[in-house]
Amino acid sequence: MRLQVIWITILQAAMVKSLKEVSGYLGDNVTLPSEAGASWNLSKIEWSIFTNNTWIATYRNGRENIERFHQYKGRLSLNTTTGDLTIHNLSRKDAMDYSVDLENAEGQNTANKIKLTVTERLQKPNIEVTVYGPTEGNCAVRLRCSSDDQGVNFTWRVKLPIVIVTNTQDHYGSSVVAFLNTTQSGAEFTCTSIRQNENNSRSVFPECSVKPPPTPTASPLSPEKRCRYGVTVFVGVILGCLLSAVMFFFGDQIKAAWKFIKGNLRPLHNSAETEG
Ligand SMILES: *[C@@H]1O[C@H](CO)[C@@H](O)[C@H](O)[C@H]1NC(C)=O
Ligand SMILES: *[C@@H]1O[C@H](CO)[C@@H](O)[C@H](O)[C@H]1NC(C)=O
Ligand SMILES: *[C@@H]1O[C@H](CO)[C@@H](O)[C@H](O)[C@H]1NC(C)=O
Ligand SMILES: *[C@@H]1O[C@H](CO)[C@@H](O)[C@H](O)[C@H]1NC(C)=O
Ligand SMILES: *[C@@H]1O[C@H](CO)[C@@H](O)[C@H](O)[C@H]1NC(C)=O
Ligand SMILES: *[C@@H]1O[C@H](CO)[C@@H](O)[C@H](O)[C@H]1NC(C)=O
Secondary structure: OHHHHHHHHHHHHHHEOOOEEEEEEOOOOEEEOOOOOOOOOEEEEEEEEOOOOEEEEEEEOOEEEOOOOHHHOOOEEEOOOOOOEEEOOOOHHHOOEEEEEEEEOOOOEEEEEEEEEEEOOOOOOEEEEEEEEEEOOEEEEEEEEEOOOOOOEEEEEEEOOOEEEEEEEOOOEEEEEEEEEOOOOOOEEEEEEEEOOEEEEEEEOOOOOOOOOOOOOOOOOOHHHHHOOHHHHHHHHHHHHHHHHHHHHOOHHHHHHHHHHHOOOOEEEEEEEOOO
16 A cells, blocks of 8 residues: 555656646536546556545456545446546535546556536525505516625516616615506516526516505505605605606606606515525
């Protein structure tokens, strides 16, 4: 054993090519390429953990052994033609440097070193929906998209001819505000989170529906008192400013919505969507 370790160390020092990086997703399978030449008829394949030369999978004299190390029990498969090693059901502990030593039928040797990184798949984004209204058949809908993952960007896709008033993006997520009326149903808002070459989406279908009238205990408030409600102030200020700027250019729907915004605006239902 000791001699083997020394021999492997010398071989690695002499023959290891530049470190190749391979990335896999947690719970998925990943294949570490041996990079043996296509013409090589492999007679020996030895995969080991680079840092301490522990063998994890070997092929010698036509015999394969992929049950050498407890951490990988039942999770390895070796392609004895190509020398490639597949690790199944990746765990975070698998992220380290690997080394493969190869020998062909002519007695030639080569070695290769691979750095494996394990990353988590991008999760579905979350969409928080707030519907204001309806008043005179119109609703304002505010949708906020966020992600539990770091460093993602967002895009929105909206089906149906809905007027999008704002689309703002900040460090934590992306929001859109749109107008719906009670005759529109099936409006679909899809938020896609994007990270490098990965993306994941969630869709919601907010409705502008007539809800039962308020319970008698909720006595009507004076306009002054109503203005103190944070959400009314927020939507009033934000939408009011934007609307006054854009209403000039839009048709009757915006005018109806504007009238509604100036009217008795209050949140009707507020829900955080978790399933898409
Ligand atoms: C991973 O490998 C196992 C065993 O070969 C297979 O059943 C499974 O479908 C593979 N998973 C993926 C995501 O390719
Ligand atoms: C590869 O090598 C083995 C063992 O030396 C031999 O039996 C086999 O015929 C060779 N195959 C090819 C395609 O050269
Ligand atoms: C070699 O490294 C692996 C991973 O770090 C570890 O689990 C294993 O116990 C080490 N083996 C020896 C003989 O030190
Ligand atoms: C080994 O890899 C080659 C090339 O990718 C493939 O054609 C062959 O089916 C694989 N063999 C096994 C046993 O998976
Ligand atoms: C609702 O919106 C649709 C599409 O913009 C429009 O055709 C319809 O007239 C609107 N209905 C009301 C009551 O505003
Ligand atoms: C999301 O990924 C899929 C598959 O990789 C790709 O076809 C699609 O264009 C991507 N969408 C966005 C918005 O990047």
